[in-house]
Amino acid sequence: MEHGKHVFRIVILVAVILVVVILGRGLLIPKTYGLYGRYRAANVAEQMNARPVLHAGAAACAECHSELAAKRTAGGHRNVSCEICHAPLGAHVLADGSVVKPPIDRSFTLCARCHRKMAARPARFPQVDLDQHVNGPVEGKVCLQCHDPHSPKP
Amino acid sequence: MPEITGFSFPNDIHVTWSLMIVMYPYITGFVAGSFIVTSLYHLFDRQEFKPVARLAMATSFAFLLVASLPLQLHLGQPQRGPFVIITPNFTSAMAGFGILYSFYMLVLVLELWFVWRQEIIDRARRSRGMKRAFYAALALGTYDTSPEAIEIDHKAIKILAGIGLPAACMLHGYVGFIFGAIKANPWWSTPLMPVIFLLSAAVSGIALLILLYQVYAKLDRRPVVSTCVSALASWLWFFLILTITLEELELIVMAYEKSESWLIISELLTTRLSFSYVTMQMIIGGLIPLILLAVVVLMNRYLHEKVRNTLATVAAFLTLIQVFSMRWNIVIGGQLLSKSLRGLRSPYEPEMFGREGVLMAIALFVAPFVILWVFDRVLGIEEPEGSGGHGNPPAAPAEASAASHVP
Numbered sequence: 001m002e003h004g005k006h007v008f009r010i011v012i013l014v015a016v017i018l019v020v021v022i023l024g025r026g027l028l029i030p031k032t033y034g035l036y037g038r039y040r041a042a043n044v045a046e047q048m049n050a051r052p053v054l055h056a057g058a059a060a061c062a063e064c065h066s067e068l069a070a071k072r073t074a075g076g077h078r079n080v081s082c083e084i085c086h087a088p089l090g091a092h093v094l095a096d097g098s099v100v101k102p103p104i105d106r107s108f109t110l111c112a113r114c115h116r117k118m119a120a121r122p123a124r125f126p127q128v129d130l131d132q133h134v135n136g137p138v139e140g141k142v143c144l145q146c147h148d149p150h151s152p153k154p
Numbered sequence: 155m156p157e158i159t160g161f162s163f164p165n166d167i168h169v170t171w172s173l174m175i176v177m178y179p180y181i182t183g184f185v186a187g188s189f190i191v192t193s194l195y196h197l198f199d200r201q202e203f204k205p206v207a208r209l210a211m212a213t214s215f216a217f218l219l220v221a222s223l224p225l226q227l228h229l230g231q232p233q234r235g236p237f238v239i240i241t242p243n244f245t246s247a248m249a250g251f252g253i254l255y256s257f258y259m260l261v262l263v264l265e266l267w268f269v270w271r272q273e274i275i276d277r278a279r280r281s282r283g284m285k286r287a288f289y290a291a292l293a294l295g296t297y298d299t300s301p302e303a304i305e306i307d308h309k310a311i312k313i314l315a316g317i318g319l320p321a322a323c324m325l326h327g328y329v330g331f332i333f334g335a336i337k338a339n340p341w342w343s344t345p346l347m348p349v350i351f352l353l354s355a356a357v358s359g360i361a362l363l364i365l366l367y368q369v370y371a372k373l374d375r376r377p378v379v380s381t382c383v384s385a386l387a388s389w390l391w392f393f394l395i396l397t398i399t400l401e402e403l404e405l406i407v408m409a410y411e412k413s414e415s416w417l418i419i420s421e422l423l424t425t426r427l428s429f430s431y432v433t434m435q436m437i438i439g440g441l442i443p444l445i446l447l448a449v450v451v452l453m454n455r456y457l458h459e460k461v462r463n464t465l466a467t468v469a470a471f472l473t474l475i476q477v478f479s480m481r482w483n484i485v486i487g488g489q490l491l492s493k494s495l496r497g498l499r500s501p502y503e504p505e506m507f508g509r510e511g512v513l514m515a516i517a518l519f520v521a522p523f524v525i526l527w528v529f530d531r532v533l534g535i536e537e538p539e540g541s542g543g544h545g546n547p548p549a550a551p552a553e554a555s556a557a558s559h560v561p
Binding site for chain 1: 240
């Protein structure tokens with residue numbers, strides 16, 4: 001194999017690349033990877049600790065806004081969390097304790113997300129054909145002109 | 155908000171596999187298709203493909219370098235790109251791409267090296283300084299171009315082509331498998347899917363080479379060898395017949411069986427996909443090139459050189475559109491129908507400027523040609539005239555562009 005020197009060299013090069021890949025694989029796969037499944041187990045705790053608590057749930061809102069909370073609990077939206085329209089608590093009560101006005105989503109698209117007429121929704125669930133239901137343009141806060149989201153009536 | 159007709163579940167009215175997922179099989183198809191052409195010469199010794207064998211291999215390489223980009227653009231996590239190769243996952247269908255991609259890349263780069271080795275050595279001998287060091291490193295420091303060494307190269311090329319052909323077929327068959335194995339979607343879930351994808355990859359690869367060969371011959375001032383164009387046209391015709399027959403048979407079986415999914419698929423094809431499927435995939439991209447290629451193949455003897463070239467080029471261009479439409483109809487079409495099999499959403503319109511937009515798709519398609527141009531600068535796609543020669547000047551432009559010889 002006097003003339004096969006180049007083949008020998010390329011085989012060595014491929015072998016070196018393979019060894020680098022195998023060694024690199026050992027270095028790149030994190031220690032807790034695969035502990036519970038195909039993900040890095042430690043990442044769950046890291047992500048949780050890296051983020052401030054944003055959503056606190058309806059009970060936390062009720063601590064200050066008991067009147068509205070009671071109205072909601074009695075109405076048709078009792079299973080819809082406050083934070084869906086009013087933004088998470090974290091955008092209202094900041095980490096330093098100060099209180100700011102949260103951005104409230106009053107758009108018709110938010111209502112339409114659940115109440116837009118779709119054949120796949122249960123028939124008893126309140127839903128409307130937007131173009132026929134609204135007398136005028138379907139835009140902006142049009143739903144809230146007639147419906148009270150805290151205690152909606154059909 | 156997408157318009158919905160019929161009975162659609164609220165959570166399956168979104169097209170999440172966007173234009174980039176259409177580009178992914180389109181680009182990967184060229185990788186496999188071009189490799190099939192280069193194998194016809196290197197593995198099966200079809201001498202008529204000699205003029206495009208090196209071009210085909212370089213094309214396969216150029217498209218392979220771009221093949222993973224649509225996925226990375228879609229996922230938006232490019233740093234994970236190398237991970238799919240270095241940390242293979244043998245139980246994930248999606249991660250299978252990394253294994254097949256890296257294996258094919260290894261085989262193709264090795265084959266490229268053996269095919270271009272003499273050229274690398276010639277360039278190393280001719281150049282000085284940094285350039286020489288670069289080519290010397292590429293040649294791995296051995297300058298052996300003796301007949302015995304070249305004979306060893308030929309053997310190595312044959313073995314690598316033998317491994318590379320199934321690897322290329324697996325790489326693209328796998329793309330079909332990804333769709334064919336999604337059993338919840340009747341428009342995708344058929345074992346024919348990998349076969350159709352593979353055949354249309356061959357179609358797109360050969361069609362692209364017909365176009366590229368014409369352009370490259372013009373730019374490089376070489377004559378277009380008419381036997382090569384005829385051979386490419388006949389193989390394109392052959393693969394196009396197979397592809398379109400299978401695509402239609404799949405539908406005919408569904409229609410005859412009157413399976414529960416046919417109700418929605420027939421509506422999908424005649425309403426939402428009527429333009430992209432019936433007009434583009436079947437008529438403009440299918441029927442017309444079939445007729446044009448039939449003329450090229452069956453009336454080959456009577457055709458003037460220029461007429462043959464033009465017919466083959468137009469047919470090749472239309473087939474490229476056919477293959478793109480096929481990718482579009484599969485990827486996008488499959489997401490327009492609801493899992494209920496009773497509802498459709500309005501057609502998908504890709505954005506223009508975004509990460510997964512139309513401009514990005516065009517850039518992705520252009521990128522391999524830029525890579526080819528760089529490849530030509532660095533290694534030279536074709537052997538210098540008078541093969542094995544040391545930098546013979548190319549033929550004089552005036553006579554070369556007009557002439558074409560039949561061996």
